[in-house]
Amino acid sequence: MSPLERFERYLAGEQGRAAHTRAAYLADAQLLLDYAGETPLTALTAREIRSYVRQMKLKGHDHRSIARRLSAWRSWFRLLMREAGYVVNPLDGVRAPRAAQKLPRPVAVDEVAGFLEHLDGDAYLELRDRAMFELAYSSGLRVSELVGAELANFRDDGATLLVLGKGGKTRQVPVGQAARVALTRWQAARAGLAQPGETALFVNRLGQRLTTRAVQQRLAAWSDKLGLPDRLHPHRLRHACASHFLQDSQDLRATQELLGHASIATTQVYTRLDFRHLAQVYDSAHPRARAEADEPD
Structure with missing residues:
Protein backbone atom coordinates (compact mmCIF):
# COMPACT_ATOMS: atom_id res chain seq x y z
CA MET A 1 0.00 0.00 0.00
CA SER A 2 1.41 3.39 -0.97
CA PRO A 3 1.80 6.19 1.61
CA LEU A 4 -0.98 8.11 -0.11
CA GLU A 5 -3.33 5.12 0.01
CA ARG A 6 -2.57 4.64 3.70
CA PHE A 7 -3.48 8.27 4.32
CA GLU A 8 -6.75 7.96 2.41
CA ARG A 9 -7.75 4.85 4.37
CA TYR A 10 -6.81 6.56 7.65
CA LEU A 11 -8.86 9.68 6.86
CA ALA A 12 -11.92 7.71 5.80
CA GLY A 13 -11.77 5.02 8.48
CA GLU A 14 -10.10 5.98 11.74
CA GLN A 15 -10.65 9.72 11.34
CA GLY A 16 -14.10 9.49 9.73
CA ARG A 17 -13.48 12.65 7.71
CA ALA A 18 -16.11 13.96 5.31
CA ALA A 19 -15.49 13.48 1.60
CA HIS A 20 -14.57 17.11 0.92
CA THR A 21 -12.15 17.15 3.88
CA ARG A 22 -10.51 13.93 2.68
CA ALA A 23 -10.13 15.42 -0.78
CA ALA A 24 -8.47 18.54 0.61
CA TYR A 25 -6.04 16.55 2.80
CA LEU A 26 -5.14 14.20 -0.03
CA ALA A 27 -4.53 17.16 -2.33
CA ASP A 28 -2.20 18.56 0.33
CA ALA A 29 -0.38 15.21 0.53
CA GLN A 30 -0.04 15.09 -3.25
CA LEU A 31 1.42 18.60 -3.19
CA LEU A 32 4.14 17.38 -0.82
CA LEU A 33 4.91 14.53 -3.20
CA ASP A 34 5.14 17.02 -6.06
CA TYR A 35 7.52 19.22 -4.09
CA ALA A 36 9.65 16.24 -3.07
CA GLY A 37 9.95 14.95 -6.64
CA GLU A 38 12.54 12.18 -6.73
CA THR A 39 13.30 12.54 -3.02
CA PRO A 40 11.60 9.72 -1.04
CA LEU A 41 9.42 10.74 1.87
CA THR A 42 11.71 8.90 4.27
CA ALA A 43 14.58 11.20 3.29
CA LEU A 44 12.75 14.49 3.82
CA THR A 45 14.06 16.78 6.56
CA ALA A 46 12.75 19.87 8.27
CA ARG A 47 15.06 21.90 6.03
CA GLU A 48 13.27 20.69 2.91
CA ILE A 49 9.87 21.33 4.47
CA ARG A 50 10.87 24.92 5.28
CA SER A 51 12.03 25.29 1.70
CA TYR A 52 8.59 24.15 0.50
CA VAL A 53 6.97 26.68 2.84
CA ARG A 54 9.07 29.46 1.30
CA GLN A 55 8.03 28.31 -2.18
CA MET A 56 4.37 28.42 -1.20
CA LYS A 57 4.78 31.94 0.18
CA LEU A 58 6.49 33.08 -3.02
CA LYS A 59 3.57 31.68 -5.01
CA GLY A 60 1.16 33.79 -2.99
CA HIS A 61 -0.39 31.15 -0.74
CA ASP A 62 -1.76 32.76 2.41
CA HIS A 63 -0.77 31.74 5.94
CA ARG A 64 -4.04 29.83 6.52
CA SER A 65 -3.61 27.52 3.53
CA ILE A 66 0.05 26.92 4.41
CA ALA A 67 -0.87 26.14 8.02
CA ARG A 68 -3.52 23.66 6.86
CA ARG A 69 -1.04 21.90 4.56
CA LEU A 70 1.55 21.64 7.29
CA SER A 71 -1.10 20.17 9.58
CA ALA A 72 -2.08 17.62 6.95
CA TRP A 73 1.53 16.67 6.31
CA ARG A 74 2.22 16.35 10.03
CA SER A 75 -0.76 14.00 10.47
CA TRP A 76 0.34 11.98 7.46
CA PHE A 77 3.85 11.45 8.80
CA ARG A 78 2.55 10.52 12.24
CA LEU A 79 0.51 7.80 10.55
CA LEU A 80 3.51 6.62 8.54
CA MET A 81 5.66 6.48 11.67
CA ARG A 82 3.01 4.40 13.38
CA GLU A 83 2.17 2.03 10.54
CA ALA A 84 4.95 2.12 7.97
CA GLY A 85 8.07 2.23 10.10
CA TYR A 86 9.07 5.81 9.35
CA VAL A 87 11.60 6.98 11.93
CA VAL A 88 11.53 10.78 11.61
CA ASN A 89 8.72 13.29 11.21
CA PRO A 90 10.25 16.17 9.22
CA LEU A 91 7.37 18.42 10.31
CA ASP A 92 8.57 18.45 13.92
CA GLY A 93 9.66 21.96 14.77
CA VAL A 94 8.32 23.47 11.55
CA ARG A 95 5.88 26.28 12.26
CA ALA A 96 3.40 27.89 9.95
CA PRO A 97 4.16 31.48 8.95
CA ARG A 98 2.45 34.14 11.01
CA ALA A 99 -0.33 36.20 9.59
CA ALA A 100 0.78 39.59 8.31
CA GLN A 101 0.25 42.15 11.04
CA LYS A 102 -2.48 44.56 10.07
CA LEU A 103 -1.77 48.14 10.97
CA PRO A 104 -4.63 50.08 12.53
CA ARG A 105 -5.83 53.13 10.62
CA PRO A 106 -4.08 56.11 12.21
CA VAL A 107 -6.29 58.57 14.07
CA ALA A 108 -5.18 62.20 13.79
CA VAL A 109 -4.61 64.27 16.91
CA HIS A 235 -8.23 49.95 21.23
CA ARG A 236 -8.13 52.71 18.63
CA LEU A 237 -7.88 55.26 21.44
CA ARG A 238 -4.96 53.26 22.83
CA HIS A 239 -3.37 53.16 19.36
CA ALA A 240 -3.89 56.91 19.00
CA CYS A 241 -2.24 57.59 22.36
CA ALA A 242 0.75 55.43 21.45
CA SER A 243 1.31 56.80 17.96
CA HIS A 244 0.86 60.45 19.01
CA PHE A 245 3.16 59.99 22.00
CA LEU A 246 5.81 58.32 19.85
CA GLN A 247 5.58 60.96 17.12
CA ASP A 248 6.38 63.71 19.62
CA SER A 249 8.80 61.89 21.92
CA GLN A 250 10.62 59.63 19.42
CA ASP A 251 11.22 57.42 22.46
CA LEU A 252 10.34 53.80 21.77
CA ARG A 253 11.27 52.59 25.26
CA ALA A 254 9.09 55.20 26.95
CA THR A 255 6.20 54.21 24.65
CA GLN A 256 6.74 50.57 25.62
CA GLU A 257 6.58 51.48 29.31
CA LEU A 258 3.47 53.58 28.83
CA LEU A 259 1.61 50.78 27.04
CA GLY A 260 2.88 47.97 29.26
CA HIS A 261 4.20 45.86 26.37
CA ALA A 262 6.27 42.90 27.50
CA SER A 263 8.33 43.07 24.31
CA ILE A 264 9.52 46.15 22.47
CA ALA A 265 8.80 44.30 19.22
CA THR A 266 5.10 44.83 19.93
CA THR A 267 5.69 48.56 20.35
CA GLN A 268 7.58 48.79 17.07
CA VAL A 269 4.32 48.59 15.14
CA TYR A 270 3.94 52.29 15.90
CA THR A 271 7.19 53.09 14.11
CA ARG A 272 5.61 51.51 11.06
CA LEU A 273 2.54 53.68 11.55
CA ASP A 274 4.78 56.74 11.68
CA PHE A 275 6.52 55.72 8.48
CA ARG A 276 3.20 55.25 6.72
CA HIS A 277 2.15 58.73 7.80
CA LEU A 278 5.49 60.09 6.57
CA ALA A 279 5.03 58.36 3.23
CA GLN A 280 1.54 59.86 2.83
CA VAL A 281 2.80 63.36 3.63
CA TYR A 282 5.74 62.90 1.25
CA ASP A 283 3.50 61.77 -1.58
CA SER A 284 1.25 64.77 -1.17
CA ALA A 285 3.89 67.42 -0.50
CA HIS A 286 7.20 66.62 -2.17
CA PRO A 287 7.47 68.01 -5.71
CA ARG A 288 9.41 64.98 -6.92
CA ALA A 289 7.05 62.40 -5.38
CA ARG A 290 4.44 62.67 -8.11
CA ALA A 291 4.75 60.47 -11.16
CA GLU A 292 4.43 63.41 -13.51
CA ALA A 293 6.78 65.92 -11.93
CA ASP A 294 7.05 69.19 -13.77
CA GLU A 295 10.15 69.37 -15.94
CA PRO A 296 12.32 72.47 -15.45
CA ASP A 297 12.27 75.00 -18.29
Whole structure:
Protein backbone atom coordinates (compact mmCIF):
# COMPACT_ATOMS: atom_id res chain seq x y z
CA MET A 1 0.00 0.00 0.00
CA SER A 2 1.41 3.39 -0.97
CA PRO A 3 1.80 6.19 1.61
CA LEU A 4 -0.98 8.11 -0.11
CA GLU A 5 -3.33 5.12 0.01
CA ARG A 6 -2.57 4.64 3.70
CA PHE A 7 -3.48 8.27 4.32
CA GLU A 8 -6.75 7.96 2.41
CA ARG A 9 -7.75 4.85 4.37
CA TYR A 10 -6.81 6.56 7.65
CA LEU A 11 -8.86 9.68 6.86
CA ALA A 12 -11.92 7.71 5.80
CA GLY A 13 -11.77 5.02 8.48
CA GLU A 14 -10.10 5.98 11.74
CA GLN A 15 -10.65 9.72 11.34
CA GLY A 16 -14.10 9.49 9.73
CA ARG A 17 -13.48 12.65 7.71
CA ALA A 18 -16.11 13.96 5.31
CA ALA A 19 -15.49 13.48 1.60
CA HIS A 20 -14.57 17.11 0.92
CA THR A 21 -12.15 17.15 3.88
CA ARG A 22 -10.51 13.93 2.68
CA ALA A 23 -10.13 15.42 -0.78
CA ALA A 24 -8.47 18.54 0.61
CA TYR A 25 -6.04 16.55 2.80
CA LEU A 26 -5.14 14.20 -0.03
CA ALA A 27 -4.53 17.16 -2.33
CA ASP A 28 -2.20 18.56 0.33
CA ALA A 29 -0.38 15.21 0.53
CA GLN A 30 -0.04 15.09 -3.25
CA LEU A 31 1.42 18.60 -3.19
CA LEU A 32 4.14 17.38 -0.82
CA LEU A 33 4.91 14.53 -3.20
CA ASP A 34 5.14 17.02 -6.06
CA TYR A 35 7.52 19.22 -4.09
CA ALA A 36 9.65 16.24 -3.07
CA GLY A 37 9.95 14.95 -6.64
CA GLU A 38 12.54 12.18 -6.73
CA THR A 39 13.30 12.54 -3.02
CA PRO A 40 11.60 9.72 -1.04
CA LEU A 41 9.42 10.74 1.87
CA THR A 42 11.71 8.90 4.27
CA ALA A 43 14.58 11.20 3.29
CA LEU A 44 12.75 14.49 3.82
CA THR A 45 14.06 16.78 6.56
CA ALA A 46 12.75 19.87 8.27
CA ARG A 47 15.06 21.90 6.03
CA GLU A 48 13.27 20.69 2.91
CA ILE A 49 9.87 21.33 4.47
CA ARG A 50 10.87 24.92 5.28
CA SER A 51 12.03 25.29 1.70
CA TYR A 52 8.59 24.15 0.50
CA VAL A 53 6.97 26.68 2.84
CA ARG A 54 9.07 29.46 1.30
CA GLN A 55 8.03 28.31 -2.18
CA MET A 56 4.37 28.42 -1.20
CA LYS A 57 4.78 31.94 0.18
CA LEU A 58 6.49 33.08 -3.02
CA LYS A 59 3.57 31.68 -5.01
CA GLY A 60 1.16 33.79 -2.99
CA HIS A 61 -0.39 31.15 -0.74
CA ASP A 62 -1.76 32.76 2.41
CA HIS A 63 -0.77 31.74 5.94
CA ARG A 64 -4.04 29.83 6.52
CA SER A 65 -3.61 27.52 3.53
CA ILE A 66 0.05 26.92 4.41
CA ALA A 67 -0.87 26.14 8.02
CA ARG A 68 -3.52 23.66 6.86
CA ARG A 69 -1.04 21.90 4.56
CA LEU A 70 1.55 21.64 7.29
CA SER A 71 -1.10 20.17 9.58
CA ALA A 72 -2.08 17.62 6.95
CA TRP A 73 1.53 16.67 6.31
CA ARG A 74 2.22 16.35 10.03
CA SER A 75 -0.76 14.00 10.47
CA TRP A 76 0.34 11.98 7.46
CA PHE A 77 3.85 11.45 8.80
CA ARG A 78 2.55 10.52 12.24
CA LEU A 79 0.51 7.80 10.55
CA LEU A 80 3.51 6.62 8.54
CA MET A 81 5.66 6.48 11.67
CA ARG A 82 3.01 4.40 13.38
CA GLU A 83 2.17 2.03 10.54
CA ALA A 84 4.95 2.12 7.97
CA GLY A 85 8.07 2.23 10.10
CA TYR A 86 9.07 5.81 9.35
CA VAL A 87 11.60 6.98 11.93
CA VAL A 88 11.53 10.78 11.61
CA ASN A 89 8.72 13.29 11.21
CA PRO A 90 10.25 16.17 9.22
CA LEU A 91 7.37 18.42 10.31
CA ASP A 92 8.57 18.45 13.92
CA GLY A 93 9.66 21.96 14.77
CA VAL A 94 8.32 23.47 11.55
CA ARG A 95 5.88 26.28 12.26
CA ALA A 96 3.40 27.89 9.95
CA PRO A 97 4.16 31.48 8.95
CA ARG A 98 2.45 34.14 11.01
CA ALA A 99 -0.33 36.20 9.59
CA ALA A 100 0.78 39.59 8.31
CA GLN A 101 0.25 42.15 11.04
CA LYS A 102 -2.48 44.56 10.07
CA LEU A 103 -1.77 48.14 10.97
CA PRO A 104 -4.63 50.08 12.53
CA ARG A 105 -5.83 53.13 10.62
CA PRO A 106 -4.08 56.11 12.21
CA VAL A 107 -6.29 58.57 14.07
CA ALA A 108 -5.18 62.20 13.79
CA VAL A 109 -4.61 64.27 16.91
CA ASP A 110 -7.28 66.75 15.80
CA GLU A 111 -9.72 63.91 15.20
CA VAL A 112 -9.34 62.59 18.74
CA ALA A 113 -9.42 66.07 20.26
CA GLY A 114 -12.57 66.95 18.33
CA PHE A 115 -14.26 63.76 19.45
CA LEU A 116 -13.40 64.28 23.12
CA GLU A 117 -14.46 67.93 23.09
CA HIS A 118 -17.90 66.93 21.83
CA LEU A 119 -18.51 64.56 24.74
CA ASP A 120 -20.34 67.33 26.57
CA GLY A 121 -23.20 67.32 29.06
CA ASP A 122 -23.65 67.32 32.82
CA ALA A 123 -25.61 64.07 33.19
CA TYR A 124 -23.70 61.30 34.89
CA LEU A 125 -23.39 59.27 31.66
CA GLU A 126 -21.80 62.16 29.78
CA LEU A 127 -19.48 62.98 32.67
CA ARG A 128 -18.44 59.36 33.04
CA ASP A 129 -17.90 58.81 29.32
CA ARG A 130 -15.84 61.96 28.93
CA ALA A 131 -13.64 60.99 31.88
CA MET A 132 -13.36 57.40 30.71
CA PHE A 133 -12.31 58.18 27.16
CA GLU A 134 -10.06 61.06 28.16
CA LEU A 135 -8.25 58.62 30.47
CA ALA A 136 -8.05 55.91 27.80
CA TYR A 137 -6.45 58.33 25.35
CA SER A 138 -4.31 60.11 27.93
CA SER A 139 -2.75 56.98 29.39
CA GLY A 140 -3.00 54.42 26.58
CA LEU A 141 -5.12 51.99 28.58
CA ARG A 142 -6.50 48.70 27.36
CA VAL A 143 -10.25 48.42 27.79
CA SER A 144 -9.68 45.75 30.47
CA GLU A 145 -7.43 48.16 32.34
CA LEU A 146 -10.03 50.89 32.00
CA VAL A 147 -12.84 48.87 33.58
CA GLY A 148 -10.41 47.44 36.14
CA ALA A 149 -9.26 50.88 37.31
CA GLU A 150 -9.79 51.42 41.03
CA LEU A 151 -10.77 54.67 42.67
CA ALA A 152 -8.00 54.22 45.23
CA ASN A 153 -5.25 53.66 42.67
CA PHE A 154 -4.51 57.29 41.86
CA ARG A 155 -1.14 58.57 43.00
CA ASP A 156 0.56 61.96 43.19
CA ASP A 157 -2.70 63.89 43.64
CA GLY A 158 -4.22 62.25 40.59
CA ALA A 159 -1.22 62.79 38.29
CA THR A 160 -0.58 59.05 37.94
CA LEU A 161 -2.67 55.89 38.07
CA LEU A 162 -1.67 52.37 39.05
CA VAL A 163 -3.20 49.89 36.59
CA LEU A 164 -3.31 46.10 36.41
CA GLY A 165 -2.21 44.96 32.96
CA LYS A 166 -1.81 41.66 31.16
CA GLY A 167 -0.39 38.78 33.13
CA GLY A 168 -1.26 40.44 36.41
CA LYS A 169 1.53 43.00 35.97
CA THR A 170 1.02 46.46 37.42
CA ARG A 171 2.41 49.69 36.05
CA GLN A 172 2.03 53.34 36.88
CA VAL A 173 0.87 55.59 34.04
CA PRO A 174 0.71 59.39 33.84
CA VAL A 175 -2.70 61.07 33.64
CA GLY A 176 -2.92 64.14 31.42
CA GLN A 177 -4.39 67.44 32.56
CA ALA A 178 -7.52 67.18 30.39
CA ALA A 179 -8.20 63.72 31.79
CA ARG A 180 -7.66 64.93 35.36
CA VAL A 181 -10.23 67.71 34.92
CA ALA A 182 -12.77 65.27 33.46
CA LEU A 183 -12.07 62.73 36.21
CA THR A 184 -12.61 65.32 38.94
CA ARG A 185 -16.04 66.15 37.53
CA TRP A 186 -16.92 62.47 37.18
CA GLN A 187 -15.83 61.55 40.70
CA ALA A 188 -18.14 64.20 42.13
CA ALA A 189 -21.06 62.60 40.24
CA ARG A 190 -19.90 59.07 41.04
CA ALA A 191 -20.14 59.69 44.80
CA GLY A 192 -23.92 59.75 44.63
CA LEU A 193 -24.21 56.83 42.22
CA ALA A 194 -21.83 54.03 43.26
CA GLN A 195 -23.09 51.19 45.42
CA PRO A 196 -21.71 51.08 48.98
CA GLY A 197 -18.36 49.34 48.95
CA GLU A 198 -17.94 49.57 45.16
CA THR A 199 -14.26 50.30 44.44
CA ALA A 200 -14.37 50.65 40.65
CA LEU A 201 -13.50 54.03 39.18
CA PHE A 202 -16.18 53.74 36.50
CA VAL A 203 -19.65 52.42 37.34
CA ASN A 204 -22.91 51.91 35.46
CA ARG A 205 -26.36 53.30 36.17
CA LEU A 206 -26.80 50.65 38.88
CA GLY A 207 -23.65 51.84 40.62
CA GLN A 208 -21.67 48.71 39.72
CA ARG A 209 -18.40 48.21 37.84
CA LEU A 210 -18.67 48.61 34.08
CA THR A 211 -18.02 45.70 31.73
CA THR A 212 -15.72 45.88 28.71
CA ARG A 213 -18.75 45.34 26.49
CA ALA A 214 -20.49 48.37 27.99
CA VAL A 215 -17.45 50.55 27.25
CA GLN A 216 -17.36 49.35 23.65
CA GLN A 217 -21.07 50.05 23.24
CA ARG A 218 -20.81 53.56 24.68
CA LEU A 219 -17.92 54.46 22.39
CA ALA A 220 -19.80 53.09 19.38
CA ALA A 221 -22.92 55.04 20.38
CA TRP A 222 -20.95 58.28 20.65
CA SER A 223 -19.31 57.61 17.29
CA ASP A 224 -22.73 57.25 15.69
CA LYS A 225 -24.20 60.24 17.50
CA LEU A 226 -21.37 62.51 16.38
CA GLY A 227 -21.46 61.15 12.84
CA LEU A 228 -17.88 59.90 12.72
CA PRO A 229 -16.95 58.32 9.38
CA ASP A 230 -15.23 55.45 11.22
CA ARG A 231 -16.45 54.12 14.52
CA LEU A 232 -14.00 54.50 17.35
CA HIS A 233 -13.38 51.60 19.68
CA PRO A 234 -11.30 51.44 22.87
CA HIS A 235 -8.23 49.95 21.23
CA ARG A 236 -8.13 52.71 18.63
CA LEU A 237 -7.88 55.26 21.44
CA ARG A 238 -4.96 53.26 22.83
CA HIS A 239 -3.37 53.16 19.36
CA ALA A 240 -3.89 56.91 19.00
CA CYS A 241 -2.24 57.59 22.36
CA ALA A 242 0.75 55.43 21.45
CA SER A 243 1.31 56.80 17.96
CA HIS A 244 0.86 60.45 19.01
CA PHE A 245 3.16 59.99 22.00
CA LEU A 246 5.81 58.32 19.85
CA GLN A 247 5.58 60.96 17.12
CA ASP A 248 6.38 63.71 19.62
CA SER A 249 8.80 61.89 21.92
CA GLN A 250 10.62 59.63 19.42
CA ASP A 251 11.22 57.42 22.46
CA LEU A 252 10.34 53.80 21.77
CA ARG A 253 11.27 52.59 25.26
CA ALA A 254 9.09 55.20 26.95
CA THR A 255 6.20 54.21 24.65
CA GLN A 256 6.74 50.57 25.62
CA GLU A 257 6.58 51.48 29.31
CA LEU A 258 3.47 53.58 28.83
CA LEU A 259 1.61 50.78 27.04
CA GLY A 260 2.88 47.97 29.26
CA HIS A 261 4.20 45.86 26.37
CA ALA A 262 6.27 42.90 27.50
CA SER A 263 8.33 43.07 24.31
CA ILE A 264 9.52 46.15 22.47
CA ALA A 265 8.80 44.30 19.22
CA THR A 266 5.10 44.83 19.93
CA THR A 267 5.69 48.56 20.35
CA GLN A 268 7.58 48.79 17.07
CA VAL A 269 4.32 48.59 15.14
CA TYR A 270 3.94 52.29 15.90
CA THR A 271 7.19 53.09 14.11
CA ARG A 272 5.61 51.51 11.06
CA LEU A 273 2.54 53.68 11.55
CA ASP A 274 4.78 56.74 11.68
CA PHE A 275 6.52 55.72 8.48
CA ARG A 276 3.20 55.25 6.72
CA HIS A 277 2.15 58.73 7.80
CA LEU A 278 5.49 60.09 6.57
CA ALA A 279 5.03 58.36 3.23
CA GLN A 280 1.54 59.86 2.83
CA VAL A 281 2.80 63.36 3.63
CA TYR A 282 5.74 62.90 1.25
CA ASP A 283 3.50 61.77 -1.58
CA SER A 284 1.25 64.77 -1.17
CA ALA A 285 3.89 67.42 -0.50
CA HIS A 286 7.20 66.62 -2.17
CA PRO A 287 7.47 68.01 -5.71
CA ARG A 288 9.41 64.98 -6.92
CA ALA A 289 7.05 62.40 -5.38
CA ARG A 290 4.44 62.67 -8.11
CA ALA A 291 4.75 60.47 -11.16
CA GLU A 292 4.43 63.41 -13.51
CA ALA A 293 6.78 65.92 -11.93
CA ASP A 294 7.05 69.19 -13.77
CA GLU A 295 10.15 69.37 -15.94
CA PRO A 296 12.32 72.47 -15.45
CA ASP A 297 12.27 75.00 -18.29
